[in-house]
Amino acid sequence: MADIHWIDALYQVYLSAFVSLFIVLLLSSWIGGERLGPWRTSLVLRDGPDVVGVAVALAILVGLRSGARGGPLAIEPADARHVLLAPVDRALALRSPALRQLRFAAFVAVVVGAVGGQLAVRRLGDQPVLWVLSGAAFALVTLGLAYGAALIAGGRRVPILVANIVGVALLAWAVADAADVGYVHYSPTGLVGTIPFWPLEFEPLALIPAVLAVVFVLIGITGLGGISLESAERRTRLVGQLKFAATLQDLRTVMVLRRQLAMELPRTKPWIRQHGPGRLPVWHRGVRGVLRWPAARVVRLIGFGVVAGICLRGVANGTIPLVLVAGLALYLAALDGVESMAQEADHPGRSEGIPRPIGDLLVRHLGVGALVMTLVALVGAVVGVAMKPSLGALGIAAIAVPPAALAAAGGAALSVLQGIQEPSASWDLIPPEVAGMRSAFRIAGPPVLAVIGCLPVVLAHAALQNEGDPFGAATTGAVIALVFTGLAAGWIHQREQIKAWFHDLQDQAGTAPGASSRPVTATDGGATTRPRPTRKPTPTKVTTSLPRKR
Amino acid sequence: MTADRALLQTTELSKRYGDVDALAPLDLTVRAGERVVLVGHNGSGKSTLLRMVAGLLEPSDGEIRIGGAPSGSLEARAITSFLPDEPVLYDDLSVREHVDYIGRLHGTDGYGDEEADIAERLGIAHRIDDLPARFSRGLRQKTALLLGLTRPFDLLIVDEPFVGLDLAGKAALVELLEERHQAGATLVVATHDAEYADRVDRCIALRDGEVTFDGPAHKADIAKLVSV
Numbered sequence: 136m137a138d139i140h141w142i143d144a145l146y147q148v149y150l151s152a153f154v155s156l157f158i159v160l161l162l163s164s165w166i167g168g169e170r171l172g173p174w175r176t177s178l179v180l181r182d183g184p185d186v187v188g189v190a191v192a193l194a195i196l197v198g199l200r201s202g203a204r205g206g207p208l209a210i211e212p213a214d215a216r217h218v219l220l221a222p223v224d225r226a227l228a229l230r231s232p233a234l235r236q237l238r239f240a241a242f243v244a245v246v247v248g249a250v251g252g253q254l255a256v257r258r259l260g261d262q263p264v265l266w267v268l269s270g271a272a273f274a275l276v277t278l279g280l281a282y283g284a285a286l287i288a289g290g291r292r293v294p295i296l297v298a299n300i301v302g303v304a305l306l307a308w309a310v311a312d313a314a315d316v317g318y319v320h321y322s323p324t325g326l327v328g329t330i331p332f333w334p335l336e337f338e339p340l341a342l343i344p345a346v347l348a349v350v351f352v353l354i355g356i357t358g359l360g361g362i363s364l365e366s367a368e369r370r371t372r373l374v375g376q377l378k379f380a381a382t383l384q385d386l387r388t389v390m391v392l393r394r395q396l397a398m399e400l401p402r403t404k405p406w407i408r409q410h411g412p413g414r415l416p417v418w419h420r421g422v423r424g425v426l427r428w429p430a431a432r433v434v435r436l437i438g439f440g441v442v443a444g445i446c447l448r449g450v451a452n453g454t455i456p457l458v459l460v461a462g463l464a465l466y467l468a469a470l471d472g473v474e475s476m477a478q479e480a481d482h483p484g485r486s487e488g489i490p491r492p493i494g495d496l497l498v499r500h501l502g503v504g505a506l507v508m509t510l511v512a513l514v515g516a517v518v519g520v521a522m523k524p525s526l527g528a529l530g531i532a533a534i535a536v537p538p539a540a541l542a543a544a545g546g547a548a549l550s551v552l553q554g555i556q557e558p559s560a561s562w563d564l565i566p567p568e569v570a571g572m573r574s575a576f577r578i579a580g581p582p583v584l585a586v587i588g589c590l591p592v593v594l595a596h597a598a599l600q601n602e603g604d605p606f607g608a609a610t611t612g613a614v615i616a617l618v619f620t621g622l623a624a625g626w627i628h629q630r631e632q633i634k635a636w637f638h639d640l641q642d643q644a645g646t647a648p649g650a651s652s653r654p655v656t657a658t659d660g661g662a663t664t665r666p667r668p669t670r671k672p673t674p675t676k677v678t679t680s681l682p683r684k685r
Numbered sequence: 686m687t688a689d690r691a692l693l694q695t696t697e698l699s700k701r702y703g704d705v706d707a708l709a710p711l712d713l714t715v716r717a718g719e720r721v722v723l724v725g726h727n728g729s730g731k732s733t734l735l736r737m738v739a740g741l742l743e744p745s746d747g748e749i750r751i752g753g754a755p756s757g758s759l760e761a762r763a764i765t766s767f768l769p770d771e772p773v774l775y776d777d778l779s780v781r782e783h784v785d786y787i788g789r790l791h792g793t794d795g796y797g798d799e800e801a802d803i804a805e806r807l808g809i810a811h812r813i814d815d816l817p818a819r820f821s822r823g824l825r826q827k828t829a830l831l832l833g834l835t836r837p838f839d840l841l842i843v844d845e846p847f848v849g850l851d852l853a854g855k856a857a858l859v860e861l862l863e864e865r866h867q868a869g870a871t872l873v874v875a876t877h878d879a880e881y882a883d884r885v886d887r888c889i890a891l892r893d894g895e896v897t898f899d900g901p902a903h904k905a906d907i908a909k910l911v912s913v
């Protein structure tokens with residue numbers, strides 16, 4: 136198995152530098168520069184390890200799931216076919232790529248951990264070398280545990296169900312420990328969480344997970360020969376495409392590939408069988424799709440609803456930033472919710488053959504997405520209210536559900552319809568700052584719309600703080616969210632006409648790509664009539680079954 | 686090689702994709718030296734069966750033994766050559782380098798006279814130093830055939846070998862398969878080609894994952910067996 140290509144190496148260095156810079160900037164703005172006093176330092180020492188332990192548990196969960204799905208290695212297809220089918224020791228053949236991957240991951244972990252340690256010095260201590268070293272050590276141990284877990288799960292063919300149970304149990308333990316729920320203490324990952332705080336207090340027991348990390352990696356590497364070729368081949372086929380789609384910010388393709396990676400296939404037999412085409416064909420088509428969802432997707436959406444509910448309860452209790460997590464959870468759920476619309480966008484050739492405006496068709500697809508998201512938001516509302524039941528909470532939840540559901544569905548619809556960013560001569564002429572804003576809006580706009588959908592809870596909390604009317608404030612928030620959602624729906628309905636108008640403007644300015652060569656189909660009295668702007672040719676993409684419109 | 690020995694044996698072998706049965710429980714024995722053709726309509730389970738035998742797919746249930754060893758084990762891999770319907774090749778190796786590399790993984794000396802002869806007969810000798818990444822579908826198929834035929838094996842599993850081949854290539858392949866059989870190899874070939882099916886000893890037909898015919902090839906009505 137060949138060594139890494141220098142282009143790949145440069146790309147990885149570029150990515151790690153980019154991620155490191157992002158982390159440094161993010162943490163710097165959060166941490167600030169003020170040195171903590173003894174009391175606050177003791178609080179950090181008491182709660183910090185448990186909170187950090189949650190991140191460690193999450194990393195292990197990700198590792199276990201990756202391993203159970205044929206990871207963490209992504210072997211070249213020809214290697215999977217020729218080397219792994221040859222009568223050679225598979226563990227030996229896979230050792231080199233595994234060590235190479237581990238080496239690179241360790242490099243990134245050390246950099247990120249050391250940067251984290253350096254940032255912690257500003258507020259927590261005055262021994263920079265110790266903080267940097269302990270930060271790097273923590274990152275290495277976390278990596279060892281997560282990567283080792285992935286290798287073991289992959290090599291021992293741990294079923295995904297077992298991987299999920301073990302990973303989620305660890306995560307739940309860590310969360311319960313961090314939240315001081317009941318008598319749950321001493322989560323194993325909380326012990327790992329003490330490592331970055333060693334300069335304040337050395338915890339010798341944390342050496343146990345450090346040793347375990349090494350043992351995990353060693354066991355994992357020696358057991359690599361047991362890897363499932365079926366999972367490895369599927370992963371190999373999809374991981375490269377996933378990275379490419381992610382690079383192009385093509386969220387829809389990323390989703391579809393992720394489903395293929397997880398073997399998340401629609402059910403052959405629907406949960407409930409529907410008969411006849413019905414009077415509302417688009418609605419029925421969407422409902423039929425939902426009724427074929429696999430159980431994993433249903434559970435995932437319920438999970439997103441629960442997360443959103445917990446976070447919005449946190450917002451109501453005063454932790455406002457949790458609204459971002461709630462909005463993001465609803466947005467991710469909605470990406471599944473608008474599946475029927477996404478299928479339409481995946482195959483524009485089909486919808487173009489239908490004798491009705493494409494915008495009209497797409498907006499009709501929003502109906503089922505809105506229904507699904509209403510159910511998800513209701514799950515969130517039940518969880519949020521159940522955490523601290525009151526009539527007031529029930530009232531706010533009732534006001535908050537419709538805008539949260541509709542805004543999330545609208546945001547997800549914008550995401551799946553925008554596809555990959557279209558290179559355009561006219562955009563080449565504008566300043567990079569404006570082009571950057573455009574890109575940022577494309578990426579952040581849809582999830583921000585979902586966050587706006589959670590505005591009623593934020594405004595209700597603010598009103599309560601100022602002794603105002605929480606129901607009035609929540610209603611105002613709902614109206615604002617619904618106006619934004621309406622604008623999104625309007626955009627979806629009119630986007631073809633808006634694009635046509637924009638292309639005409641470009642033509643008049645002579646900046647449209649290929650403007651001079653655009654076909655002229657008819658002339659009438661000296662005036663030229665242009666055809667309706669057709670979609671650009673389907674881009675050559677790595678996916679096998681997703682002709683996308685740009 | 687003892688002719689009566691079971692070289693390939695499946696017991697209660699089945700495969701499910703989600704809630705779809707790709708292959709119903711299958712008990713199958715192929716004796717050493719047999720020539721078997723596997724027929725069936727698209728989606729009947731032929732490729733699934735062959736890929737499981739090759740060790741590329743995990744059975745949902747049951748087991749496969751090749752020469753007494755479990756499929757996918759080191760011993761089974763040493764005696765099984767799999768030619769998939771879709772060639773999988775390295776982008777950065779020429780045909781000769783492919784033969785060298787894969788041959789050495791199987792303990793041969795790489796590209797030599799015998800390999801050159803097979804390349805000549807398949808009509809790929811003039812492109813031996815070219816990169817298959819730039820080949821047409823047919824030439825890539827010939828490259829994959831060259832790789833599959835130049836390594837040592839007792840059991841040759843071939844999935845749709847004639848797709849994409851020109852007439853000369855097809856004739857050469859039929860001849861090469863015949864020679865390998867004469868040399869003692871066991872052949873299991875999945876194909877829609879009725880002409881080739883007439884040449885073999887045994888025909889197994891699959892329909893929707895279940896065996897609908899297993900008997901002498903000359904008694905099989907291939908056109909009927911592969912119809913949906």
